[in-house]
Amino acid sequence: MTIDSGSARALTGPLAEAQEFGDSLRKDFPILQRVLHDGKPLVYLDNAATSQKPRQVLDALNAYYERHNANVHRGVHVLAEEATALYEGARDKVAAFINAPSRDEVIFTKNASESLNLVANMLGWADEPYKVDADAEIVITEMEHHSNIVPWQLLSQRTGAKLKWFGLTDEGRLDLSNLDELINEKTKIVSFTLVSNLMGTVNPVEAIVRRAQAVGALVLIDASQAAPHMVLDVQALEADFVAFTGHKMLAPTGIGVLWGRQELLEDLPPFLGGGEMIETVTMGSSTYAPAPHKFEAGTPPIAQAVGLGAAIDYLSAIGMERIAAHEHAITEYAVERLLEIPDLRIIGPRSAVDRGAAISFVLGDIHPHDVGQVLDEQGIAVRVGHHCARPVCLRYGIPATTRASFYLYSTPADVDALVDGLHHVRNFFG
Amino acid sequence: MKLDSMYQEIILDHYRNPHGKGLRDGDAEVHHVNPTCGDEITLRVRLDGSTVADISYESQGCSISQASASVLNDLVVGKTVGEGQLIQEAFLELMQSKGQGEGDEEVLEDAVAFAGVSKYPARVKCALLSWMAWKDATAQALAQHPAVND
Numbered sequence: 001m002t003i004d005s006g007s008a009r010a011l012t013g014p015l016a017e018a019q020e021f022g023d024s025l026r027k028d029f030p031i032l033q034r035v036l037h038d039g040k041p042l043v044y045l046d047n048a049a050t051s052q053k054p055r056q057v058l059d060a061l062n063a064y065y066e067r068h069n070a071n072v073h074r075g076v077h078v079l080a081e082e083a084t085a086l087y088e089g090a091r092d093k094v095a096a097f098i099n100a101p102s103r104d105e106v107i108f109t110k111n112a113s114e115s116l117n118l119v120a121n122m123l124g125w126a127d128e129p130y131k132v133d134a135d136a137e138i139v140i141t142e143m144e145h146h147s148n149i150v151p152w153q154l155l156s157q158r159t160g161a162k163l164k165w166f167g168l169t170d171e172g173r174l175d176l177s178n179l180d181e182l183i184n185e186k187t188k189i190v191s192f193t194l195v196s197n198l199m200g201t202v203n204p205v206e207a208i209v210r211r212a213q214a215v216g217a218l219v220l221i222d223a224s225q226a227a228p229h230m231v232l233d234v235q236a237l238e239a240d241f242v243a244f245t246g247h248k249m250l251a252p253t254g255i256g257v258l259w260g261r262q263e264l265l266e267d268l269p270p271f272l273g274g275g276e277m278i279e280t281v282t283m284g285s286s287t288y289a290p291a292p293h294k295f296e297a298g299t300p301p302i303a304q305a306v307g308l309g310a311a312i313d314y315l316s317a318i319g320m321e322r323i324a325a326h327e328h329a330i331t332e333y334a335v336e337r338l339l340e341i342p343d344l345r346i347i348g349p350r351s352a353v354d355r356g357a358a359i360s361f362v363l364g365d366i367h368p369h370d371v372g373q374v375l376d377e378q379g380i381a382v383r384v385g386h387h388c389a390r391p392v393c394l395r396y397g398i399p400a401t402t403r404a405s406f407y408l409y410s411t412p413a414d415v416d417a418l419v420d421g422l423h424h425v426r427n428f429f430g
Numbered sequence: 431m432k433l434d435s436m437y438q439e440i441i442l443d444h445y446r447n448p449h450g451k452g453l454r455d456g457d458a459e460v461h462h463v464n465p466t467c468g469d470e471i472t473l474r475v476r477l478d479g480s481t482v483a484d485i486s487y488e489s490q491g492c493s494i495s496q497a498s499a500s501v502l503n504d505l506v507v508g509k510t511v512g513e514g515q516l517i518q519e520a521f522l523e524l525m526q527s528k529g530q531g532e533g534d535e536e537v538l539e540d541a542v543a544f545a546g547v548s549k550y551p552a553r554v555k556c557a558l559l560s561w562m563a564w565k566d567a568t569a570q571a572l573a574q575h576p577a578v579n580d
Contacts, residue, residue, distance in 0.1 A: 037432065369467055369492035369556065377433040385467045393468065399490050400468045428437070429493070 015412045018329045022411035025318075028054040029409055040379030043417045048197055048225060048358040048405035049383050050247045053311075057250055060310035064303045072302055073276060073293075087302050090309030091292070097312045098242065099233040100259055107258040107265075107292040108300050112224040113147040115243035115258035116191070118295060119220050120151040122268040123189055124159060130218070130268060134160030136188040139217075141166040141174055141203075142395055143196045146388040148222045152191065161188070168395050172199040172348035179211050187217040194237075195225035198389040198403065199348025200331070200358040202226075209238050218264070224248060227257075228315075228407070229356055230324045234259050246304065250311035255304035258295070265291035272297040315408075323408045327357040330406045334359055334415045341422050347392070347401050358405035360387070363422060366429045368402040374425045375402075380418060435546030436553070437493065444540070445493040450503030454486040458570035462563040464555050469495045473563040475571045480510050485564060494544075494553050499560035501541045511568060517541075518561055525554050 011019050026032045029052045034042045044052060064086060070079035072087045088103075095103040109115045123132045132138065138152050142165050156163040164182055167175045174192075183190055190212045195202050205221065212219045220241040223232055228249035234242050241264075246255040260268075270277055270288055274297030279287040288294045315323065332352035338344055343364035349355045363371055372384035383403045386393045393400060404418055456474025463470045469491030476484040485503050489496060506514040521541050524533040529549035533542035547557050 367492035367496075369469075369494070369553070373436065373550075373553070374433065390468070399470070428433075429442075 011412055014329050015333060018326055018333075019411045019413060021326050022330075022409050022414075025054075025409045028056065028314075030055060030058075032409060036379045037377060040377075043378075043380040043414050043421075045404040045406065045410070045414060045418060046381045046383050047228075047407035047410070048248070048387075048403065050253070051228060051250050051407055052409070053250055053252065053307075054314055056314050057252070057307050057310045061252060061303055061307050064306045069303075071299055083302060086306045086309075087300065090305040090312075093309040093312045094257055097232070097316065098227070098257075098259055099235050101235065102262055104291055105259050105262050105265065107260065107295045108305055109256040109258055110254055110301060111247070111256040112222060112243045112245035113151075113256075115241075115245075115256050116148050116220070116222060117151045118258055118271055119189075119191070119241050119243070119260075120155045121271040123218075124155050125269045125271070126267075127269075129216075130188070130264075132159050132161045132188050135186065136161040137184070137186040138163050139165065139182055139187055139190045139192075141192045142168050142391050143172075143174070143199065143201065143203075143389065144191075144193055144391075145197050145222065145224070146390070148191055148193060149391070162186075166192070168392070171350070172196070172201050174201075174203055176204070176207060179207065183208070183211045183215055183217060185215050187212070187215055189218045189220060191220040191222065193222040193225065195223075195229070195356040195358075196348065196389070196392075197225050197358060198360050198387045198392045198401065200225075200356040200360070200405075201348055202354040202356055205237055205239075213238070225356055225358065229320075229327055231320045240264055246308040246311065249308075250314055251308035252304045254301045255308045257308075260291070262291065265294070270294050270297070274298045276300070318408065326408060327406055327410070328352055330410050330412065330415065331355065331357045331359070333412055334404065334406065334418070337415055337419045338422075341419065341426070343426070344422070347396055347398065357407065357410070358403055360401035360403045362398055362401055363425060366425060368400040370429060371402045371422070371425050374428050375418075375421045378417070378421045378424065380421045382418075436550060438543040438546065440540050440543040441493065441497040441547075444497035444500040448496055448500040448503075450485060450487070450500065450507065451489075452486060453488050454484055456484065456486060456567070456571075457574060458567045460563050460567040460570065462559055462566070464491070464495070464559055466552075466555070467492070469556060469559055471495070471499060471560050471563050473499075473560060473567050475564065475567040477511065477568075477571050477575065480512070482506050482509055482511060482514050482568075487560065487563075489560065491559065492553075492556055494547055495556040495559045498541075498544065498557045501539075501544075502560050502564055505539060505541060506564065511572065514564075514568070518565055521561055522558065524548060525557050 031052050068082040070083040072084040094106045219239040221239045223244040227244035242259045247253040277297040347360040368384035456476045459474045461472045471489035473487040520537045524531045527548050
């Protein structure tokens with residue numbers, strides 16, 4: 001891609017390198033070659049919603065269906081064995097990718113929402129000491145995606161447990177000033193996002209985990225916006241559960257992951273019942289398979305797991321540290337350039353320090369829907385609305401935001417296109 | 431250019447200078463939201479016999495939803511409830527036309543400018559938000575005064 005932006009700066013140093021890096025990957029993503037409307041090249045800046053898929057992942061999906069398709073863990077024929085090996089091979093890849101101590105700690109789900117709901121339901125049905133009941137407290141934060149709010153509201157309504165949350169500072173960070181009060185001896189579970197999907201804030205895991213450990217509370221980390229973008233080491237995080245989804249990290253939709261500590265997965269009850277999750281069944285009762293199968297009732301998303309394995313191969317070949325460094329350079333440039341636009345207000349950290357590659361903003365009093373529509377006309381895809389994190393919008397007194405989010409194939413030229421597009425929006429509604 | 435078919439000058443004028451905005455006395459009040467984008471409107475209807483005496487509203491949302499509420503106020507205030515319902519049905523039909531309808535200018539006046547919006551499925555709800563709120567509020571106002579429901 002050439003830099004055709006009127007306002008583009010001459011790229012030097014790290015930015016020139018970032019341009020070259022992004023450009024070198026784009027050939028793997030067929031969809032990024034699309035031209036929209038009147039010959040406008042697609043500028044895809046909606047990566048926090050979902051990522052595009054490289055040829056390598058699409059090929060793995062095709063190869064699975066063309067050569068190996070069968071149900072897993074059943075039957076003794078060649079295809080069944082191949083499909084099982086591919087599906088379980090994907091589990092090995094995930095385990096290595098997140099540095100899990102054991103592959104049996106990796107549960108496949110359909111998305112991060114299901115992973116989060118699974119933990120909420122395990123705890124709702126658990127015996128002591130994990131049981132969440134009317135005397136228990138649940139702690140989340142005001143910056144959670146709805147998928148890490150609503151399951152806890154449901155659990156709270158069903159058990160009588162009290163739901164509490166960390167507030168936010170004006171700068172878009174967690175307000176930890178009442179950490180010791182919020183997380184106390186009554187707290188059974190603390191569930192929070194590693195990276196905010198709306199503001200891009202990277203949260204201070206260690207402080208929260210230390211406090212939770214001190215009071216004996218479990219910790220669940222929503223890594224949906226982290227796993228695609230940075231090194232994710234579940235042992236270093238010291239959490240009890242980590243949830244994320246495949247489609248934001250180059251894999252197909254329909255595959256998510258819940259990692260959990262082995263002894264917890266052994267102790268906690270299953271949620272969905274069905275085939276695959278049992279050991280023996282009589283008409284009176286059943287015994288359950290060991291984890292992870294205990295939590296994978298029914299035919300799993302096999303092809304999607306294989307696709308996730310291929311996505312992990314692709315990301316690992318590049319290296320997550322390299323990807324994180326690239327996105328940091330893009331984000332730093334984007335924050336700097338966005339702040340040049342009159343009336344533009346970033347919702348969240350106004351620097352690239354401890355922040356991911358999603359940037360939300362409001363542009364004067366122009367509604368985000370109108371911003372998104374005029375950007376779309378120029379081939380620029382952003383997300384507009386409340387991003388399934390409405391409490392954040394309420395906190396900052398805004399109805400919605402426009403969000404641009406970057407990924408490994410994003411370039412400084414994409415940022416320039418966005419900035420030019422926003423100037424056009426201002427002129428259009430000015 | 432395609433964008434101009436959505437953002438007609440008439441729509442942008444109504445967006446910049448909305449008619450009848452603000453809450454005044456009414457017989458019924460409703461609050462409608464568009465959960466996908468967070469657009470909201472609080473709308474009141476005041477009836478005088480069978481005449482729509484006032485439609486007042488507070489709203490937040492995009493240019494399309496704001497302009498649409500303004501046009502609603504222009505078109506329906508002063509008409510009978512029956513006439514207002516015919517206009518509402520004509521507008522609904524236009525918005526559901528997927529870019530095929532042009533709208534009857536005799537009935538819809540400025541609202542024919544929204545014909546281009548019907549090509550954008552994500553935006554049709556924005557255009558209809560205030561009109562659905564009006565329909566709901568009017569039904570509630572009529573329920574309170576069954577005598578005028580003729």
